[in-house]
Amino acid sequence: MAVDPTLTAITCAYTVAWLLEASRLFSRSAGRGLAVLGLVGGGFVAETCYLGFRTASATASPLSSSFDWCLLAGWLLVASYLYLTIYHPRNAIGLVVLPLVLLLIVAAALFADRRPIAPQPASQLWGAIHGIFLLLGTVTVMIGFAAGVLYLVQAARLKRKLPAPSGLRLPSLEWLDRINSRVVVISVILVAIGFLAGVVLNVAARGDRELSWSDPVISSSALMLAWLVAAALFEGFYKPARHGRKVAYLTVASFGFLLLALGTLLLVDTRHGGQRAKRLQRPSQTPAETAPVNASGGGP
Amino acid sequence: MKLQMIGCSHHATGVQIRERLAFNTAQAGVALDDLRKRFPEAEAVLLSTCNRVEIYTACQDPARVPSHEEMAQFMADFHGLPMYEIFDDLFARTGEDAIRHLFTVAASLDSMVVGEPQILAQVKQAYELATARESTGPLTHGAFQAAVRVARRVTLETTIHRRRVSIASVAVADFASEVFENFDDKRILLIGAGEMAAETLRYLQDQGGHDVTVVNRNAERARQLAEEWQGKAEPWERLDNLLTTADLVISTTGASEPVVSQARFKQIEAARRQRPIVILDLAVPRDFDPAINDCLGVYLYSLDDLEQVCRRNRRERDQELPAALHIIEEETARFMADLHHRATAPIITQLREGWHQPKEDELRRLFNKLPDLDERTRGEIRQSFDRLINKLLHPPLESLRSEAGQGPPHGLLDALKRLFQLKD
Numbered sequence: 001m002a003v004d005p006t007l008t009a010i011t012c013a014y015t016v017a018w019l020l021e022a023s024r025l026f027s028r029s030a031g032r033g034l035a036v037l038g039l040v041g042g043g044f045v046a047e048t049c050y051l052g053f054r055t056a057s058a059t060a061s062p063l064s065s066s067f068d069w070c071l072l073a074g075w076l077l078v079a080s081y082l083y084l085t086i087y088h089p090r091n092a093i094g095l096v097v098l099p100l101v102l103l104l105i106v107a108a109a110l111f112a113d114r115r116p117i118a119p120q121p122a123s124q125l126w127g128a129i130h131g132i133f134l135l136l137g138t139v140t141v142m143i144g145f146a147a148g149v150l151y152l153v154q155a156a157r158l159k160r161k162l163p164a165p166s167g168l169r170l171p172s173l174e175w176l177d178r179i180n181s182r183v184v185v186i187s188v189i190l191v192a193i194g195f196l197a198g199v200v201l202n203v204a205a206r207g208d209r210e211l212s213w214s215d216p217v218i219s220s221s222a223l224m225l226a227w228l229v230a231a232a233l234f235e236g237f238y239k240p241a242r243h244g245r246k247v248a249y250l251t252v253a254s255f256g257f258l259l260l261a262l263g264t265l266l267l268v269d270t271r272h273g274g275q276r277a278k279r280l281q282r283p284s285q286t287p288a289e290t291a292p293v294n295a296s297g298g299g300p
Numbered sequence: 301m302k303l304q305m306i307g308c309s310h311h312a313t314g315v316q317i318r319e320r321l322a323f324n325t326a327q328a329g330v331a332l333d334d335l336r337k338r339f340p341e342a343e344a345v346l347l348s349t350c351n352r353v354e355i356y357t358a359c360q361d362p363a364r365v366p367s368h369e370e371m372a373q374f375m376a377d378f379h380g381l382p383m384y385e386i387f388d389d390l391f392a393r394t395g396e397d398a399i400r401h402l403f404t405v406a407a408s409l410d411s412m413v414v415g416e417p418q419i420l421a422q423v424k425q426a427y428e429l430a431t432a433r434e435s436t437g438p439l440t441h442g443a444f445q446a447a448v449r450v451a452r453r454v455t456l457e458t459t460i461h462r463r464r465v466s467i468a469s470v471a472v473a474d475f476a477s478e479v480f481e482n483f484d485d486k487r488i489l490l491i492g493a494g495e496m497a498a499e500t501l502r503y504l505q506d507q508g509g510h511d512v513t514v515v516n517r518n519a520e521r522a523r524q525l526a527e528e529w530q531g532k533a534e535p536w537e538r539l540d541n542l543l544t545t546a547d548l549v550i551s552t553t554g555a556s557e558p559v560v561s562q563a564r565f566k567q568i569e570a571a572r573r574q575r576p577i578v579i580l581d582l583a584v585p586r587d588f589d590p591a592i593n594d595c596l597g598v599y600l601y602s603l604d605d606l607e608q609v610c611r612r613n614r615r616e617r618d619q620e621l622p623a624a625l626h627i628i629e630e631e632t633a634r635f636m637a638d639l640h641h642r643a644t645a646p647i648i649t650q651l652r653e654g655w656h657q658p659k660e661d662e663l664r665r666l667f668n669k670l671p672d673l674d675e676r677t678r679g680e681i682r683q684s685f686d687r688l689i690n691k692l693l694h695p696p697l698e699s700l701r702s703e704a705g706q707g708p709p710h711g712l713l714d715a716l717k718r719l720f721q722l723k724d
Contacts, residue, residue, distance in 0.1 A: 154478065159593065161605045163474050163612065173576060174481040239573045244597050246574070 004109065006050050011105050013043035014078075018098040024168040033089055037082070040094070044078045051075060064127075065115055066265060069135060070108035074101045076139040090169045096146040111266040126201045133194030134221075137187050141228075141258045144183030144251035151176040151248040173244075180247045184235050187254065188228040195225050220264040224257035301643050302362035303439050305398040306371040306390055307347075307354030310412050313389040320379055321386060323348040325429065331378055332433040338374065339366045343437035345430040345444060347405070349422045351412050356402065358439035368392040399443060400632045406447035407454040408461065409624055413469075415461040415617060420451045443635070450631045458624045463617035467606045468499040471580045472507065474609060476548060479578050479599055483509035486547040490514045491539070491559065493525055494552025496582040496603075501529055501550065509548070515539055517553075540564070544571045549579045551587040559587040569595045580606075633705075640704035647713055648697060650722045655689050 017039035020032055051071060055063055063072060081097045154170045164170065198221070202213075212218075231250040308318060323331055328346045335344045335357075342365055343358045355375070359365040366374070372390055376383040393401045404410045406423045427444040430436045436444075455461050464470045480486055488509050490497055493516055501512065512531030516522035519535060526533035534542055543549065543560070553559055560568075565588070574597040581588045581602045593600040663685060667678060696716065703709035716722060 158475060158478055158599050161475075161601060161609070163470075163609050164478070170478070172477065172481045173479045177576075178481075244574050244576060 006046060007105060007109055010043045010046050010050070011102060011109075013039045013046070014098055014102055014105070017043070018094060018102070021092055021094040021098065024092050024095075025165050036094060037085060040078060040082060040085075040098070044075070044082060047071065047075050047078065064131060065113055067108045067112035067114040069131065070104045070112050070262075070266075073135055073138050073142070074104035074108070076135070077101045077104070077142055080139070080143055088171060091171045092168050093146065093150070093171070095168075096149050097143075100142050100146065107262070107266055126197050126204065130194050130197035130201055133190050133197060135194075137190035137194055138258060138262070140183055140187040140190055141251070141254050144180060144187060145255035145258075147176045147179040147183065148248040148251035148255075151180060152245065152252070155245060155248075177244065177247065180251050181235065183251055184228075184232050184247060184254075188225075188232040191221075191225050191228055195221055216264045216268045217261070220257075220261040224254075224261045227257045228254055301358070301360055301439060301639060302365045302395065303356065303358040303398050303443060304365060304368070304392065304394040305354055305356045305401060306368050306375075306392045307352060308386075308389050308391065309352035309354070309410065311410075312391065317386060317389045318351070318353060320381060321353045321375060322350075323353065323378075327378075328426070328429055329433055332430055332435040334378065335374065336433070336435050339364070339370075342366055343440040344435045345426055345440050347423060347426040349419065352405070352410075354405070356398065356440060356443070358437065358443070360437075360439070396632060396636050399446075399635055400628060402443055402447050403450045403628045403631055403635075406451040407624060407628060408451070409454070409621070409628065413466060414621075415463060415465075417461060420448065423447060423451070439639075442639070446631065446635050450628065453631070454624045454627050457627060458620045460617055460620045460624050463613040463620070465610050465614045465617065466499070467496060467582065467603065467610060468503050470606050470609050470613065471500055471582075471601060472503040475599065475601055475606075476504070476578045476580070477507070479576055480547065483507045483548070486511065487545055488512045488531075489542050489546035489549045490525065490529070490531070491549065491551040491587065492516060492553035492583065493521055494554075494582060497550045497552040500580060500582065504548070505529075513542055513546070515542060540568055543568045543577075547575075547577060549577065550582060551579065552582045553587050555583070555587060556585060558585075558589045560589065560592065562589045562591040565589070565592045565595060565598075569598070572597065582606075636707075637705040640708050641701055644700050644704060644709060644713060647716055647722060648700070651693065651696075651716065651720060654720055654722065655693065659685050659689055 017036045020036050020039070023029070023032070051063065051068065054068060058064075063069070077097060078101055081094055081101070084091070084093050084097075150170055151173060154173055154176065157164070157170075158173070198218070202218075231254060235247060235250065308321060310318070323346060328348055331346055332344055335342065335346075335355075339357070339359075341359050341361065345356045347354045347356070353375075355371060357366055357371065368390075371392075372387050373383055375381075375390070376386055401410070402423075406420055408415050408417065408419045411419050423444070427436070427440075427448075430440065464473055476483075483504055486509060488501070488504060488511060490501065490512060493514075501509075505512075510530070512526070512529045514522045514526040514529065514531055514533050515536055515538065516525065516533075517536050519533070522533040522536075525531075539559075543565075551559070576597045576599065579588055579592070579598065579600040581600060584603055586602050588600055588602075590600065590602065592598055663682060666681065667673065673681075700709055700712055700716070703712045
């Protein structure tokens with residue numbers, strides 16, 4: 001597999017930024033915050049240009065391959081991270097968010113298919129809705145996971161009555177709690193819309209384009225949606241689950257279901273998103289990369 | 301150039317004297333005006349806080365700086381006190397010691413609670429007031445601007461300001477603020493009337509907490525406290541209901557056994573639906589059963605827990621102190637070197653001007669002898685002369701700069717004056 005220098009540079013920038021964030025645990029440094037912002041900001045600009053270039057050079061539906069989809073999810077996460085870091089500069093949010101970004105980039109580079117999906121005029125709108133909403137749902141679940149992990153760490157520290165390490169400050173439990181509660185509701189709405197758009201797309205599909213309802217990607221996505229609905233109902237009807245560790249556990253568990261769905265999309269041999277036989281013929285950055293494949297959707 | 305300070309602080313002067321010598325903002329303005337009238341050539345900045353009263357004076361001409369006795373007399377006169385009553389309580393610093401003291405004060409290393417952040421703001425206000433009253437000048441401008449920079453450097457490069465060492469500040473900043481994002485919408489319940497509760501409540505109100513409810517076995521005492529803290533008093537019998545709705549509890553009763561047992565709190569916990577609650581149990585013996593901390597959403601801190609953190613913070617702060625003092629020393633040395641170097645400026649100017657005239661004379665003579673030289677050649681010759689003078693002047697000026705780093709270069713300045721026949 002050919003090494004993509006831009007992706008390697010972006011990965012290095014985010015990795016160094018994460019290492020700098022992690023060093024807050026051990027020491028305090030005056031310029032570290034700016035260095036982290038500079039590295040992540042630089043990586044973000046590079047990733048934006050990279051995605052822009054791929055959009056401009058796509059011959060079929062732009063940014064519709066699972067490769068682009070993973071990178072876009074990471075890009076949105078970085079944008080959220082930058083926003084939060086600018087408004088809460090002392091909080092070490094990157095400690096959890098940056099590994100998720102790296103996970104998405106590495107998954108894209110190693111496992112994802114770079115070929116875009118063939119445009120289908122009749123279902124273009126539903127395809128876009130399917131891809132965009134599942135993308136936003138994924139990012140929301142990941143933000144919820146980060147907030148959930150930070151909540152559990154912070155709550156454990158406060159229960160054990162330990163002061164915060166000198167250079168590391170985590171957000172307050174109240175703030176994390178608010179993020180977690182919102183994520184449970186917002187993620188179920190986004191994923192449900194994306195999933196239903198996928199159903200409409202598949203119902204409208206004819207012949208070779210139609211997917212089996214037992215397709216592993218559909219099953220794992222349905223399972224994730226079912227969990228998110230259950231979590232939202234649990235939070236809605238059981239008042240104690242609106243606060244504290246319970247809602248944090250819900251968001252962390254949601255991430256487990258997301259990983260299952262993403263893993264199925266990227267690793268299992270399936271026709272969803274044009275994935276079939278991709279490991280038999282993985283193109284590098286050649287004209288073949290931009291050749292469209294027959295498929296019905298952009299997301300998991 | 302001379303800069304000095306006279307004043308008193310919490311280190312050696314009791315609050316009774318400090319109170320009598322303190323200046324409020326209006327008095328400080330008037331005092332600066334009076335100083336200006338009495339010592340027209342002196343720059344002055346007056347810093348007056350709960351823990352210190354200090355007047356910094358400076359003058360380009362050391363002979364015109366008011367003496368310590370004159371400043372003590374000024375303070376005594378202003379407050380209508382006999383000088384003998386206050387003189388022994390005052391201390392003075394001059395030159396480098398005064399600068400070091402100012403930097404140490406601004407960086408909060410001389411505060412009663414080392415690392416408290418208010419002092420820097422007070423130093424800035426004192427400087428701004430003096431500037432507004434036109435009693436500052438180049439020396440005080442330089443010293444106070446450097447003090448603010450040094451204080452920021454200490455904050456950035458050490459953790460000394462992050463290490464809180466009082467029970468109330470640790471309770472609020474290290475724990476309650478980590479649970480709650482803000483306090484303006486939180487219900488604060490005060491049980492009992494201990495001194496520690498008052499201090500903690502003050503911190504919480506500084507952070508925006510205003511919904512305060514007071515319960516006390518003595519209804520009259522509860523009413524008084526509620527009035528004092530602009531809260532409301534509730535009867536002791538409503539304690540369970542109040543604990544159900546409270547977000548933050550400060551408990552300081554004098555009860556000999558726990559006021560709230562685990563069994564009692566279990567009933568409250570069910571009604572709270574696991575909503576987070578921070579309980580600061582500042583009573584000895586404790587008011588809340590420690591097992592309550594195991595309940596979901598409860599963050600219970602006893603006096604022992606908070607004292608443990610205070611001790612650890614104090615240890616870590618003490619470890620940071622040498623680094624902070626090192627910054628102060630470094631910055632003081634840099635400031636003094638700059639100051640001494642600045643004092644050499646008139647001599648350097650004279651030296652340069654003294655060499656400039658012979659250079660111009662020689663060039664004129666040369667160009668008269670060689671009238672056919674074009675402009676480019678003349679420019680080259682002029683540049684060569686300039687370079688030669690710069691090269692000749694470089695070693696003495698470098699020696700002067702280096703000497704200024706060690707202290708006032710009086711010897712070298714005298715030598716230069718005599719060698720090159722320069723005048724003061």
